[in-house]
Amino acid sequence: MRSSDQNEGKLWKNFREGNDRAFFDLYDQYVDVLFSFGIQFCTDKEIVKDCIQDLFIDLYRYRKSLSDTDSIKFYLFRSLRRKLHKEISKNQFVSLDEEVEVRLDLQVSDSEKKIIGYESEKENLHILEQALKQLTKQQQRALAMKFEQNLSYSEIASLLNISVESARTNIYRALKSLRKKMSKKNMATTALLIVYYKSMSFGNSILI
Amino acid sequence: MRQKTEDILKKEGVSKEDIARAFASDTDEYRISNDILSFLSESKYHLTEQEKIQIKSEIRASIQRKSFFKRKFHLLAAASIFVAILAGLLFYHQLKLEYQLTEYAQSLPDFENDSTTRLVLSEGREVHIREKVSHIQYHSQGEKIEIGTNQQEIKQELKQVKPSFNTVVVPYGKRAQLTLSDGSMVWLNSGSKLIYPASFRSKKREVYIDGEGVFKVQKDLTKPFIVKSGSFDVEVTGTVFNISVYSDDKFSSAVLKEGSIRLDYNPNGLFATKTQEMLPGDMAILNLKEKAVETKKVNPEDYMSWVEGYYSFRSEQLGGILKKLSRYYNVDIQLKDRALMKETFTGGVELKNSIEEVLNLIKKTTKFNYRKEGEQIIIY
Numbered sequence: 001m002r003s004s005d006q007n008e009g010k011l012w013k014n015f016r017e018g019n020d021r022a023f024f025d026l027y028d029q030y031v032d033v034l035f036s037f038g039i040q041f042c043t044d045k046e047i048v049k050d051c052i053q054d055l056f057i058d059l060y061r062y063r064k065s066l067s068d069t070d071s072i073k074f075y076l077f078r079s080l081r082r083k084l085h086k087e088i089s090k091n092q093f094v095s096l097d098e099e100v101e102v103r104l105d106l107q108v109s110d111s112e113k114k115i116i117g118y119e120s121e122k123e124n125l126h127i128l129e130q131a132l133k134q135l136t137k138q139q140q141r142a143l144a145m146k147f148e149q150n151l152s153y154s155e156i157a158s159l160l161n162i163s164v165e166s167a168r169t170n171i172y173r174a175l176k177s178l179r180k181k182m183s184k185k186n187m188a189t190t191a192l193l194i195v196y197y198k199s200m201s202f203g204n205s206i207l208i
Numbered sequence: 209m210r211q212k213t214e215d216i217l218k219k220e221g222v223s224k225e226d227i228a229r230a231f232a233s234d235t236d237e238y239r240i241s242n243d244i245l246s247f248l249s250e251s252k253y254h255l256t257e258q259e260k261i262q263i264k265s266e267i268r269a270s271i272q273r274k275s276f277f278k279r280k281f282h283l284l285a286a287a288s289i290f291v292a293i294l295a296g297l298l299f300y301h302q303l304k305l306e307y308q309l310t311e312y313a314q315s316l317p318d319f320e321n322d323s324t325t326r327l328v329l330s331e332g333r334e335v336h337i338r339e340k341v342s343h344i345q346y347h348s349q350g351e352k353i354e355i356g357t358n359q360q361e362i363k364q365e366l367k368q369v370k371p372s373f374n375t376v377v378v379p380y381g382k383r384a385q386l387t388l389s390d391g392s393m394v395w396l397n398s399g400s401k402l403i404y405p406a407s408f409r410s411k412k413r414e415v416y417i418d419g420e421g422v423f424k425v426q427k428d429l430t431k432p433f434i435v436k437s438g439s440f441d442v443e444v445t446g447t448v449f450n451i452s453v454y455s456d457d458k459f460s461s462a463v464l465k466e467g468s469i470r471l472d473y474n475p476n477g478l479f480a481t482k483t484q485e486m487l488p489g490d491m492a493i494l495n496l497k498e499k500a501v502e503t504k505k506v507n508p509e510d511y512m513s514w515v516e517g518y519y520s521f522r523s524e525q526l527g528g529i530l531k532k533l534s535r536y537y538n539v540d541i542q543l544k545d546r547a548l549m550k551e552t553f554t555g556g557v558e559l560k561n562s563i564e565e566v567l568n569l570i571k572k573t574t575k576f577n578y579r580k581e582g583e584q585i586i587i588y
Contacts, residue, residue, distance in 0.1 A: 027267065031260055036251040044546065049255070049263055056267045128247045147248035152220055168218065175214035175244070182213075182240045 012072050016063050023063070027056055030076055036148050037077055040141045041084050051083040074155050081159055124182070131181040138162075139174040146171055213241040217248075266498075310436055312373050313403045313416035322379045327355070329364045330372030330406060342384040344376065350389040350407030364406065371405045378419070381538025383514075388415075391426040392433065395515045398535040399454065420452040422512050425467075439494050440473035440501075449486075450511040457531075463491045465508035475499045517559045523552045526574060530587065537563040543587040548576055 014022035038048035157167040324336040400419025413433040427446025437453040439460035447467025453460040471484040491506040527549035
């Protein structure tokens, strides 16, 4: 953690001193996380892409006057949030709270692809996906910021314009409702598994 | 004390090891926490590698353009003066004409939606035409013009030296059919503007369009016909094609039916012009933001059929269809649902029918509803 902070600081410093390579390294390093952050606020992918592009062009243009920053990531998120807000209020076709179309292309690692494991993994994803959709927009954003973008509670609070306390509450409640949905399902699976193991114990005749 | 999933995951910077430690004794709760953590840490929306590269190259282009001008400003200034003088000396006459048309076209006020089609003559006189489809026919010297089905004749005086530009402005809900002084025919769709010299006296026949038009160009190998626009220039000798260059669209396009045409466009707004040769059945689409041209094979009739009074759509997105209909019928159609915009429709639409009849037809295969609110039609 420490050394990555130092690297980050160095990258930022090189970039501010006019090193183009450092600038594009910044881009490579942050474009994914900026996108996954931005899409939480605006469901139009193209607008998020445009804003990210603008953000980096501005960053480059004003690099000489940028200050030393503790967290590049937070600085970038804040700027992107501002740009998106401006863009969305300009565009009548996009509303902030439009239903997000959740499409998951999560990958299951090979070691976890055991016969039963894989099926239940897919099922778990489905349950979590549904459960996530039922959370409030605010809760979804807070979760993404904490777990995808790895931001701290105080950063989340600041980006969402809420108190640190309500950032905590939002995340706590969201986690709790995800956990409840999973526990419910888990009980059902356990029952199924017992039946499955029982039939296995009948011997070879059952395995084809 | 037994902790629940939410108690452990709420920690700042929680990791898989934390969970393992906390739930060594409780496998169910461990599994759930683990599943939830992996689910939440994974990004749910991704940019493709291609998209990332594209954004990067656009950023690169933008910052390089800026620093290029900054660093090479003196050189560039000197070079451009040199080029200007050279060009001025060599192509004075030619350049002047070309420049004048584009400059004149772009100096005209922005498109205003009137209720009548306007023909603006060289001395500033305006003729207002009330018909749904205006017929305007120039005689070969450009001084005599016949208008309308009853062939009302008007005259304009043309100066000998300077080119005299005329303009036709077609509002939403109207169309126009023109015969230019060289015999070439142009059909203008709703919301379009065409600027052209009353008679073609220079070495090239040049016109400027904003909007959509079908051109049937009279063959003349000695005088190429050039359609200029804010997006690209199309150079032809004799041919039939459609071009659509609405300034409020994200894409401009050209579709060739007969003959061959050359499309010139400026990919980065600098000096380099790119050229695209087109064959019959080709459609070239210029993405105005990325300044890139793509071509595909189409049935050209689909893009000319509005001249005959119908639109034929092939898997066309509702967003695009409604934009065309909104122009053709001059009605404000509101569609805010982005998913609905991307729904597609295939089929023919009779344009002599009312907008409601047309929408009812599309509605049969493409799921949407509409209601009228005053002058507006709301799609939902």
